[in-house]
Amino acid sequence: MNILTDSERLAELDAEQLHRLVGLVEHDDARDPFPVTGWDAVVWAVGNATQAALVFQAVYGMELIAYSGPETGNRDHQAYVLRSGAVRFELRGAVDPDSPVADHHRAHGDGVVDIALEVPDVDRCIAHARAQGATVLVEPHDESDEHGTLRSAAIATYGETRHTLVDRSRYTGPYRPGYVARSSTVVRPEAAPVRLFQALDHVVGNVELGRMDEWVDFYHRIMGFSNMAEFVGDDIATEYSALMSKVVASGNHRVKFPLNEPSPGRRKSQIDEFLEFHRGPGAQHLALATGDILTTVDVLRARGVQFLETPAAYYEDPELRARIGEVRVPVSELQSRGILVDRDEDGYLLQIFTKPLGDRPTVFFEFIERHGSLGFGKGNFKALFEAIEREQERRGNV
16 A cells, blocks of 8 residues: 655645656555655755755745754754655755765765655665665664654665665654754745645666666665666667666655666767766756646746757657647647657656756756656657757757
């Protein structure tokens, strides 16, 4: 059976809504050696957390819920915790120039340092992971304050990324001990949507050539994930570049990790560009699930967010029209916004991708609206990668 995570309960989402938003399926945790309830938080290292927190509130419509910094006794860094629906981000920016947060940011730029997962039993998961050869970065331990006790630990994954495992069953505070409740001071227009995205659908990791299968095996062996999809050859290539991708997922499909590696091509692929500017493997993009992608795109574009451009030929292709069939809005509405559409045996999905969020051409967002489809937009890969290649060419990175 499926258990709601702490953040999903706070967002007042139920299993049916999650099935529609992110493709949640039934799963019995009792037989799982490494049961994962769902996402806990995505932790970012950024150059200026104070300003980044403002952007995520004013532009992306997130709500500030907690804070840690010098005022709370944290002399190392400031951390702002934001929420949109069941999505929780923690933005960390160094206060001490010698902070590990500063070291990470100097090496990798703005990006994801920790993909934290909520689990029902931290000790059980760590014991299994250790027995299977995982690197345990933080041993299981308790942290307590007036709101109760939170238990956590952490293991290493690709590059310098980690998975913190969190059990919140005995904790009722705003985030975790050491953080205080903090409310947004950003005033939104009266007509603004309550939120622009409701859930985290998947997080894509880019790894070096020849190491994708190693990390797929890691998620199988260490975390009990299963293969959900595989994209190779012509599935995921253009005239100039190619990559290979496999998707692993937790038993309930709430947590999904597509893993990409570059493939030889005539030009530098988007994965090669990421690895070069990120200085190694890392999280390439986060897919954020929304129930109304048209409104999300309209609001974000009006607030200055830049999306990848889709050529008119994509929408005029008779094969696309025949393949996608009827969708909830006219194709002309999708074309005017640059939204891509794909259909599989289970239904269809709508998706769009932002340009890189920071100065380096690394991490970006995908916005996705699912209507039955459990896929990742396979039919859009060529159009998407050609759009990314056009941006690479403008940056001089081909």
